[in-house]
Amino acid sequence: MRLINLKTLGLETFLAQPPPYVILSHTWGLDELTLQEFNGLESRQSAGLTKILNFCKTIQSQLSLSVEHCWIDTCCIDKTSSAELSEAINSMFRWYRQSHCCYAFLSDVEYDTADDTLGSDFEKSRWFTRGFTLQELLAPLDVFFFDVNWRYIGSKASLTERISAITRIPQHMLRDRTFELASVAQKMSWAAKRQTTRPEDVAYCLLGIFGVNMPLLYGEGSKAFTRLQEEILKGSEDQSIFAWDAFKMMFSQLESVGALAPSPEYFERSGNISALPFPVGGEASTSSKGISIRLPLEQGDSSDLALLSCLFDGDLGSRVAISVRQDPSDETFYAREALALKRVNVSSPDKLIASTKRITLGRGNRFIYPSSSGLRCLIRYSPGGTSGWRWKSSQPEGMSWIHARESQSLSLDVPRSSTSLFDALQVTHVFERHVPPLQGVCVGLELCLKGWQPDESWVNLVDLKSEKAEGDSLQGDADDYYSVLRVSASSASLDWGDISLTARVEHFYAYDAPMVMVTLEETWPVEDEAMQTSDLS
Numbered sequence: 001m002r003l004i005n006l007k008t009l010g011l012e013t014f015l016a017q018p019p020p021y022v023i024l025s026h027t028w029g030l031d032e033l034t035l036q037e038f039n040g041l042e043s044r045q046s047a048g049l050t051k052i053l054n055f056c057k058t059i060q061s062q063l064s065l066s067v068e069h070c071w072i073d074t075c076c077i078d079k080t081s082s083a084e085l086s087e088a089i090n091s092m093f094r095w096y097r098q099s100h101c102c103y104a105f106l107s108d109v110e111y112d113t114a115d116d117t118l119g120s121d122f123e124k125s126r127w128f129t130r131g132f133t134l135q136e137l138l139a140p141l142d143v144f145f146f147d148v149n150w151r152y153i154g155s156k157a158s159l160t161e162r163i164s165a166i167t168r169i170p171q172h173m174l175r176d177r178t179f180e181l182a183s184v185a186q187k188m189s190w191a192a193k194r195q196t197t198r199p200e201d202v203a204y205c206l207l208g209i210f211g212v213n214m215p216l217l218y219g220e221g222s223k224a225f226t227r228l229q230e231e232i233l234k235g236s237e238d239q240s241i242f243a244w245d246a247f248k249m250m251f252s253q254l255e256s257v258g259a260l261a262p263s264p265e266y267f268e269r270s271g272n273i274s275a276l277p278f279p280v281g282g283e284a285s286t287s288s289k290g291i292s293i294r295l296p297l298e299q300g301d302s303s304d305l306a307l308l309s310c311l312f313d314g315d316l317g318s319r320v321a322i323s324v325r326q327d328p329s330d331e332t333f334y335a336r337e338a339l340a341l342k343r344v345n346v347s348s349p350d351k352l353i354a355s356t357k358r359i360t361l362g363r364g365n366r367f368i369y370p371s372s373s374g375l376r377c378l379i380r381y382s383p384g385g386t387s388g389w390r391w392k393s394s395q396p397e398g399m400s401w402i403h404a405r406e407s408q409s410l411s412l413d414v415p416r417s418s419t420s421l422f423d424a425l426q427v428t429h430v431f432e433r434h435v436p437p438l439q440g441v442c443v444g445l446e447l448c449l450k451g452w453q454p455d456e457s458w459v460n461l462v463d464l465k466s467e468k469a470e471g472d473s474l475q476g477d478a479d480d481y482y483s484v485l486r487v488s489a490s491s492a493s494l495d496w497g498d499i500s501l502t503a504r505v506e507h508f509y510a511y512d513a514p515m516v517m518v519t520l521e522e523t524w525p526v527e528d529e530a531m532q533t534s535d536l537s
Contacts, residue, residue, distance in 0.1 A: 093208020
């Protein structure tokens with residue numbers, strides 16, 4: 001561990017137990033000093049150097065005790081070494097906890113010493129929005145706040161009520177450092193609105209709070225948060241890790257979500273969820289297939305409820321539940337549905353134990369379909385959600401197409417009992433371009449689904465240049481609804497010069513039923529560097 005000597009302003013390295021030190025918590029600016037630059041600080045004046053010097057002066061003026069060292073993340077870590085950076089981030093919570101005290105520098109807060117008042121800019125400080133400052137608030141024994149001019153504002157103890165209102169961390173956990181008693185879901189909720197510069201740091205900034213050590217892999221993106229949750233599962237039976245709001249995923253009815261949350265933001269509304277100390281079912285185990293765990297199940301009409309050993313607001317008469325759906329081809333495999341958490345009343349603990357079953361929860365987002373389906377169709381007109389088309393209407397009316405605006409998809413589920421009633425089913429979906437170029441142009445996607453031979457289903461694209469043309473194109477005899485209209489085609493295209501549009505149809509078998517998937521994609525000319533291939537939205 002490197003520390004700055006307050007007298008010499010030189011860096012000193014300690015391999016064993018370091019001497020007492022004051023640690024800095026702050027938000028990074030544009031001109032921070034690196035370790036290499038600090039070693040040559042005489043040649044470079046900067047805002048980062050000014051911050052370091054003011055920090056050292058403030059320690060010497062504020063502390064009557066003999067503290068001769070301080071630590072700052074900007075210049076006490078060699079960030080050119082990936083090994084040292086990984087070790088530092090894994091050790092950072094411990095370093096803050098073992099510090100003599102922590103000084104929190106709020107560069108966007110100005111304390112009015114004349115009136116001795118702290119304005120609302122304290123609540124608005126960027127310091128409360130950053131990922132790493134959460135552990136820097138929780139870990140130290142004492143945190144002392146300073147404004148932009150290094151004037152003392154107050155301590156974590158004296159400002160507990162205001163800090164609790166900002167962070168939603170209970171006051172007693174701030175005062176007594178008993179936040180370890182909080183559930184996984186509660187801790188995640190404290191990080192829900194915090195931001196980091198790099199996506200991986202969303203997970204890495206929480207390592208110490210959950211007592212987890214794991215290697216840093218910058219470049220893995222959101223997988224880092226999945227790895228964090230898997231590490232938490234290895235050392236904890238706290239089932240509140242599953243108590244996140246899957247409804248925020250906003251997937252269509254044909255899709256399910258993974259057992260683990262994509263990011264802390266999905267725990268935003270889970271701050272009132274506590275975990276029972278002796279969960280029903282015991283610990284979970286992770287494999288390539290999913291997460292295996294024993295949970296009480298309550299059967300429903302279209303999906304089941306898996307009851308977690310968690311409480312809403314400490315209510316012992318109920319349990320937190322997640323909606324799950326059984327895989328038709330594997331009775332032990334369940335996928336979570338994109339629905340909000342449920343409160344289920346519990347009359348007897350014995351009944352909970354009796355309804356317990358070992359299940360495997362899917363790890364990632366996947367398709368899952370009702371076992372009653374005979375033929376399914378999914379139309380994705382914005383897989384990437386990056387351009388300017390939107391769904392307008394369908395003909396004939398009366399068909400049970402589900403339009404999911406959030407996921408930009410249309411889906412149809414034909415029951416087994418109805419599949420045998422038709423040789424082919426035709427529908428035309430109209431899409432309108434709502435941005436230039438070609439603003440106002442409508443396109444008809446003709447789709448023919450073959451009931452007996454889904455692999456011969458076909459698509460066609462029609463340019464509907466006017467409202468009259470659109471109306472004429474969609475006219476048809478009701479008797480043609482179940483008739484075969486044309487030969488098979490796996491793709492169709494329209495080309496306007498500036499933009500070309502392609503519809504592709506794929507056929508496969510999934511979850512005990514045939515599936516037809518149609519994807520719409522627009523393409524810009526290759527030579528136009530400003531316009532590259534994108535999907536419809």
